[in-house]
Structures are given as C-alpha cells and as structure tokens.
Amino acid sequence: MQFLLANPAWLWLLSLGLVPVLVHLFARSNPPKYAFSSTEFLRRILKKTARMRKPQDWLLLLLRTLAVLALLFVFLQPLLTGGGEALPGKKTTVYLIDRSASMACKEGASSRFDGACAKAVELMDSAGGDDANVVWIDAQPEAVFPQPGQNIAYLQDALKRGSGRAEQGAIAAALSLALGQLNLVEGARELVIISDFQASAWKEFQLQVPKDIKVVKVRVGDEDTGNLAVSELFATPSNPVVGQDVVMVCRLRNFSDTPRRTTLYLESGGGRQSRDVEVPAWGEAEANFSSHFASPGQVQLSASIGEDAFTGDNTRHALVQVRDTLKMVSLPAAKGSAREQAVEVLDRLAASLEWLDHSVVESGALPSSDSADFVFVHAWDGENTEALKALAAAGTSVFVHPAAGVTLTDCQSLLDVPVSSGSQPLAMDTKGSWKAGISRKSDANAKVFELFKTGEFGNPAAGSFKERLRLPSAWPETVTHLIDYNDDVPGLLAAPAANVIIWNLPLSNSLSSWSGQSSFVPFMGELLLNSRASQKGVSAEVLPGTPLSWAPGEGVTPDSVTLFDDANTAQPTETRMTATGAQLTSTGTAAPGVYQWKIGDGLAHVQVSNFPATESDLRLMDPAEVQGGEVVDSQQLLRRAALGDGIPLWPWFLCAAFLFLILESLVSMWKPKPAN
Incomplete structure (x- = not known):
C-alpha cells in the first residue's frame, strides 16, 4: 500500500498547521483583577501578561492543530493505492x-x-x-x-x-x-x-x-483558427466538346471573422490563369475562368491559393472530359410524314456541326442516359412522361414536339410545374403562316442568344411556320420563353431545372421555311450546347481514405497497368475479377492529389482526390x-493515471477535522475558570 497525494502542488498548505500553535503562543490573555497595595502584585501581573509565554493548555493546542491539519489534507486529496496496481484489479x-x-x-x-x-x-x-x-x-x-x-x-x-x-x-x-x-x-x-x-x-x-x-x-x-479554403472546383459543361467555351467555377470559403484577399491560380490543359479574390468574413466568393480545349480526352484542372496556417485545403482538383462528338437520338420517325422530314433536317444539321452525331430509334424505346446527350421526341402523344423526366434527370436534354391531342396537363407535368385541373386537348393551328423571334419575355442577354447580339446572324427563328400547337402564353416563372410567335404563342419553352424543352416550331420543310435560313444552324448549335445539363464532373473523384479502382476493359491485361500518384511514384494494386471483367484496386487509400493509371508510358485514366470540405472549418x-x-x-488525467484507481481518503480527513473541533469545544467548556 502507498499513501499518495492527488494535489501535491498544494503541499505548502501544511505550513498553515503552525497557525494555531503561533496563535496559542502569542495570544494575549486577560489578566485577573487584584486589589493591591504594593508593587509585588504589579510584578506578578507583568509576568502573566507577557507576550511570549509557555503553553499551558496542551490538549487544546493539540486538538486545534489536528483540526487544521485535517482540513488541509482535504485539499491535498490523499489516496491509498496498491503500489502501482489499480485497486482492486487491473x-x-x-x-x-x-x-x-x-x-x-x-x-x-x-x-x-x-x-x-x-x-x-x-x-x-x-x-x-x-x-x-x-x-x-x-x-x-x-x-x-x-x-x-x-x-x-x-x-x-x-x-x-x-x-x-x-x-x-x-x-x-x-x-x-x-x-x-x-x-x-x-x-x-x-x-x-x-x-x-x-x-x-x-x-x-x-x-x-x-x-x-x-x-x-x-x-x-x-x-x-481562421482559415481560407478552396471549397469547390468544377467546369460547366462538365463534358464539353472540342472547341466549346467552358466556364471553370472556383469557390473560396473564409472561415474567419475578417475579410481575406488572396490570389487564386487556375491551371488547365497546360495553361495558367490568376485572379485576385476578396472573400468576406464567414462568407464565400466565386471566381469564373473561361477556356476551351483543342483535343478530346481528360483535362486536369487545379485551383490553388497562397499558403496560410492550414495548407491542406489550399488546392483543389477536378477533371473535365472533353469529347469530340455529342449524340442526338430521334424517336420515332414514321416514313412519309412530317416527322420523317424533321428527322432529315436534323441529319443535315448534324452534317453541318462536326461535333454532333444524329441517329434514329425506330422502335420508340427511350435510349439510356449514357448513350444520348439529346433526345428529340417527334409528335409526342403525352405518353411516357415519367420515363422522359427520369431521362432528363439523369443528364440527357429532352426536346419534345407535341402532337395534336396533347393536353395542357401533359405539358405542365413534363415541365415539372403545377398542373391545372383542365385536361382538354390543345388545339392545333394548321391554317395560317406565323412569324417567330426571340421572346419579349426571354432574357435577350442569355448565353444562347449571345451570338445574335450584333445582328450579324439576324433572327434566330427566321422564316414562316404553317403549323403550331396553341399553347397558352402565360407560364410559371420557372419556365423560360426562348422563342415566341408574334402573337405571343410560345415556340420554345424551356424548364432548365427539369432539363426539358417543349418544341412548338415545326422542322419539316413542308411546314416551315426555318431550316433553310442562314440563322438556323448557328442557333441550333448554340441551343444544343447551352441546353445541356450543368453537371459537375465528379465521376472520377475519389474520397480521401478510400481505395482507388479502375476497370481497364477488354484487351488490356491488368499486369500492364500501373497506378502513379502526384509524385509519380508507383502505387501497389491488386486485381479482382467482377461480373464485368477485371478491376484494379489500390492496396492503400487515396490522399488529396491526382492519380494516373498508365499502360506503359501512355495515360489511360485519371482520378482525383480532394480535401474534404467539411474539415476546413x-x-x-x-x-x-x-x-x-x-x-x-x-x-x-495524468495525475489520475499516475495515482491509479486508489481509495480517496479526503472524506475521512474531513470527518476527522469536525471531530477535532467538537472535542476542542468540549475541552474548552471543561476548563476551570480562574478565581477572581
């Protein structure tokens, strides 16, 4: 057994145990009263009232001293331990x-x-x-x-x-x-x-x-700790075509109560841009960089700021998949009809735009989102609304040209706006000739119309139209008017949030002269590129702390693939067989940076891992x-660990202090008073 103190730093308090002794020694007592007639009595009084006198009440002094010491030991918190082992067990x-x-x-x-x-x-x-x-x-x-x-x-x-x-x-x-x-x-x-x-x-x-x-x-x-972080980096569109203007969006967060100014650097495709950014206190700032890419493939983006006290989140990476073509699918197309002529117009459009491929699905079955960037539904009869909305939600832009018999409810449901109670078929105007142009309700500064600001390309919807669905002119604010007829009947209605466009401009040559106008191809190119879903390219991003994996596909032997990190150091991998073929997985986990899968000296695939944004605050x-x-x-806690799980003795010392004080009071009461 060992007797230890939990608060040894207060050991000096034991010196206060001398206080009752000093008080007892130096206390001035009241002398008894004597009637005297000679100096003998004065000498006796002076002797008894001296400041320094010998202790006489030894028991009182002992009890008072013990009471004070017991109270002092309460503050020192003594413990009884088992000599380094916890009591009663480990x-x-x-x-x-x-x-x-x-x-x-x-x-x-x-x-x-x-x-x-x-x-x-x-x-x-x-x-x-x-x-x-x-x-x-x-x-x-x-x-x-x-x-x-x-x-x-x-x-x-x-x-x-x-x-x-x-x-x-x-x-x-x-x-x-x-x-x-x-x-x-x-x-x-x-x-x-x-x-x-x-x-x-x-x-x-x-x-x-x-x-x-x-x-x-x-x-x-x-x-x-105040911190400035690069919180987000992405490109829109996330998978542009060669030569298309791309906006790279970088967001900064300021986790401090003072505004911060920094220089933001963006590296993309071998180029480097910079911009000074002011970030408000506890706020966010966004900086946009524009660029375009000359060849297809994966392009690495890196945004960085100057170093601060916390450097982990000063850099962020992203990938842009640059494509050589975009795919449009038409469905269905009945031969000998206006729909077939509309398909032919889209074929000619694809021939004029080198980045557009156009194909036709005769069966009417919807393609997957992976196989089509655009789906054009000719003569839509109001069916498959939910399937079309799901396709649009997956990232495929959906263009729907309603046929006769479609109701307003069908169109509202497709655009994902509140549905009216009426379900009567919308009327189809077939006798007349109408003109169309940029809607007065549309934003003339919208990016889709940027090419037409100078007037060089004229009216984007030039020509005459001989057939249209009589759509109402009033729509909720979430629906954008792009092209309207001169009498305000909508020609193109877009729901950006739903990624759907209601198409009320006939394409066939028998019903309009639009496709023969010089503005047709430029406008369609701008419309297609700017109507794509703005998705952030995160498919190749790996969370820090998780393994990296890649399926090389057929014709590639796993032994020929090597994974390299930011420092161009090879990382160990293992091969797993799945239902779709071999899959390579890193044996370690990802840290923030860029990782490259290479076959020989050739780059096959790139993945990025970014600092978790939630850790920046x-x-x-x-x-x-x-x-x-x-x-x-x-x-x-260190003191507790050093003392082990000992038995605390301070409650016993507290009880002892009260006991000594009670005994001291009793002894004082029993002490005989001196005679007068």
Whole structure:
C-alpha cells in the first residue's frame, strides 16, 4: 500500500498547521483583577501578561492543530493505492485518437495531432501495466491491436510514428470499434477520447456508451483558427466538346471573422490563369475562368491559393472530359410524314456541326442516359412522361414536339410545374403562316442568344411556320420563353431545372421555311450546347481514405497497368475479377492529389482526390457539449493515471477535522475558570 497525494502542488498548505500553535503562543490573555497595595502584585501581573509565554493548555493546542491539519489534507486529496496496481484489479483503457484532417492544424510548432499523440504517450506511461489499445478516428477507423494488450511500448511507438490523415473522421464507426473491444474484457474499463472536437464534426454527435464504461474526453487545441479554403472546383459543361467555351467555377470559403484577399491560380490543359479574390468574413466568393480545349480526352484542372496556417485545403482538383462528338437520338420517325422530314433536317444539321452525331430509334424505346446527350421526341402523344423526366434527370436534354391531342396537363407535368385541373386537348393551328423571334419575355442577354447580339446572324427563328400547337402564353416563372410567335404563342419553352424543352416550331420543310435560313444552324448549335445539363464532373473523384479502382476493359491485361500518384511514384494494386471483367484496386487509400493509371508510358485514366470540405472549418467546441462522458484536463488525467484507481481518503480527513473541533469545544467548556 502507498499513501499518495492527488494535489501535491498544494503541499505548502501544511505550513498553515503552525497557525494555531503561533496563535496559542502569542495570544494575549486577560489578566485577573487584584486589589493591591504594593508593587509585588504589579510584578506578578507583568509576568502573566507577557507576550511570549509557555503553553499551558496542551490538549487544546493539540486538538486545534489536528483540526487544521485535517482540513488541509482535504485539499491535498490523499489516496491509498496498491503500489502501482489499480485497486482492486487491473483496468483496460482504449484511447480513441482523432487523426482526421482538422487535426493537422498547427498551433505553434506542432499540430493538434502531435499534441494528441504526446498526451496519449504520457497517459500510458502513468497508467502502469494495465491493458490498453489505440483506435484511430479517420475515414476507415482501425485499431493498432486486434484487442487490448500489455505491450504499451509498441503502442507508444505507433503513436510516435503516427501521422494525420487528410480525411473526414468516421466518429460513429471508430466509437463502435472501440466499444466492441471493451465489451470483450472484464474488470474496470475506460474510454479516453483525445480530439480537437471540431464543431462541424462533433456538434450533432452523441456518445452512447454503456454505463459501466468510464468515458473521459480530452481536448487538444486551445483556440479557433481562421482559415481560407478552396471549397469547390468544377467546369460547366462538365463534358464539353472540342472547341466549346467552358466556364471553370472556383469557390473560396473564409472561415474567419475578417475579410481575406488572396490570389487564386487556375491551371488547365497546360495553361495558367490568376485572379485576385476578396472573400468576406464567414462568407464565400466565386471566381469564373473561361477556356476551351483543342483535343478530346481528360483535362486536369487545379485551383490553388497562397499558403496560410492550414495548407491542406489550399488546392483543389477536378477533371473535365472533353469529347469530340455529342449524340442526338430521334424517336420515332414514321416514313412519309412530317416527322420523317424533321428527322432529315436534323441529319443535315448534324452534317453541318462536326461535333454532333444524329441517329434514329425506330422502335420508340427511350435510349439510356449514357448513350444520348439529346433526345428529340417527334409528335409526342403525352405518353411516357415519367420515363422522359427520369431521362432528363439523369443528364440527357429532352426536346419534345407535341402532337395534336396533347393536353395542357401533359405539358405542365413534363415541365415539372403545377398542373391545372383542365385536361382538354390543345388545339392545333394548321391554317395560317406565323412569324417567330426571340421572346419579349426571354432574357435577350442569355448565353444562347449571345451570338445574335450584333445582328450579324439576324433572327434566330427566321422564316414562316404553317403549323403550331396553341399553347397558352402565360407560364410559371420557372419556365423560360426562348422563342415566341408574334402573337405571343410560345415556340420554345424551356424548364432548365427539369432539363426539358417543349418544341412548338415545326422542322419539316413542308411546314416551315426555318431550316433553310442562314440563322438556323448557328442557333441550333448554340441551343444544343447551352441546353445541356450543368453537371459537375465528379465521376472520377475519389474520397480521401478510400481505395482507388479502375476497370481497364477488354484487351488490356491488368499486369500492364500501373497506378502513379502526384509524385509519380508507383502505387501497389491488386486485381479482382467482377461480373464485368477485371478491376484494379489500390492496396492503400487515396490522399488529396491526382492519380494516373498508365499502360506503359501512355495515360489511360485519371482520378482525383480532394480535401474534404467539411474539415476546413477549424472552429472548436467545448467537449462538455458532446453528450456523455466526463471532460478532464490533460494534466488532471495524468495525475489520475499516475495515482491509479486508489481509495480517496479526503472524506475521512474531513470527518476527522469536525471531530477535532467538537472535542476542542468540549475541552474548552471543561476548563476551570480562574478565581477572581
């Protein structure tokens, strides 16, 4: 057994035990009253009233001194321990250590992660020979040991060699792994969570831990750190054709209470552009760069800003798949009809636009979104509305030319706007000749009309039209009027959110002269390119902390493929056979950067991994706000670990102090009073 103090820093308080002794020695007593007639009595009085006198009430002095010392020992918190071993048995501790991306934030010379590992090493040193283990909080949580053990030296070495990960931490999965190990052991069990308690990650998390497992939360990181991050990078359209203008959108986030100004650099296809950007406090700023690409293939984009205190999110990557052609599919086309003539017009259009391929599906079955960029439904009868909407939602732009008998409800449903109660078929005007042009309700500055601003190409809907569906002129704000007839009957109605266009301009030569006008091909080219769904190219993006994989396809042997990282270092891979063929998977996990799959010296496929945007907000929260467990200062936890699970003695000292004070009062009452 050992007698130890939990608060040895307060040991100086024991010096206060001399106070009752000094008070007893130096206290001035009231002398008795004597009637005197000579100086003998004066000498007796002076002797008894001297400042310094010998103690006479030894029992009172002893009781008072013991009472004061007992109270002082209450503050020192003495414990009775078992000589380095926990009482009554050993304890198993699992250290849940955060190594997610925010832990790389530096405060001074070291990072939060370094501080967390250093604290864990100290705690293990102080805990003695108890069983322990370490579970990492990252994208795919893992434990150092399969189960807690006594090889503390190995755990400490793993902590010293550990490094942070640019990943989002899977807190729930890490907690489940730690509790799974603790549930398999007996005796005292403790879970120590060491984290920066980043607010964005922990705010909504609740610690659901069995009551017999003690939970201790230790925070590393002393203050919130301001940060400027590249939060998003994408191109629109995400898969342009050769020569098409592409807008590369870069967004910056400012996680601080002061405005920040920085220089943003964008690299694309070997070119480099820059722009100064002002980002408001706790706000976002967007910078757009324009470019076009001369050859098909994957083009890498990289946006970066100058270094700050947190460098992990200063760069972001994206991929643009530049295509040589876009595919349009027409369905169906009955021979000898106006629909067949319309298909022929689209064939001639594709011949005039080198980037457009046009084909016809005779069966009327809808193509897949992967096989068509545009679908043109001729003489739509109001059927397959949901299938068309699903195709548009998947990224294929849908053009629908309604036939006679279609109702307003059919058109409203396709455009995804509120449906009216009426279901009467819309009238078809077949006798007359109408002119059309840019709608007065349309935005003349829209990109689709940019080519026609100078007037060089004239009216984009020049010509006369002999047949049209009598659509109402009033539509909700979510529907855009592109082309209207002179009497405000809509000619082209677009629902950008739904990726659908109602086509009310006949294409056949027998019903219009539009396709023969010089403005027809330029307008159709602009319409097709600008009506494509603005999807962000994320198909080749891999989350940090997950493996990279690629299926090379037929004719490529897996042994001929090598994966390279940003530093052009080959990464180990393994081959798995799937139902669709061989699939290559990296044995390690992805970190932020660009990865290239090469066959020999040739580039076959590119993938990117980006810093998780949720980890850029470095604001911390009080661990007490995380439901469950006890918040303990690291120094206090070290003292606890050093003392073990000893028996606290301070309650006994508190009782002893009260007992001594009571005895002192009783003795004072029994003391005989001096005679007058």
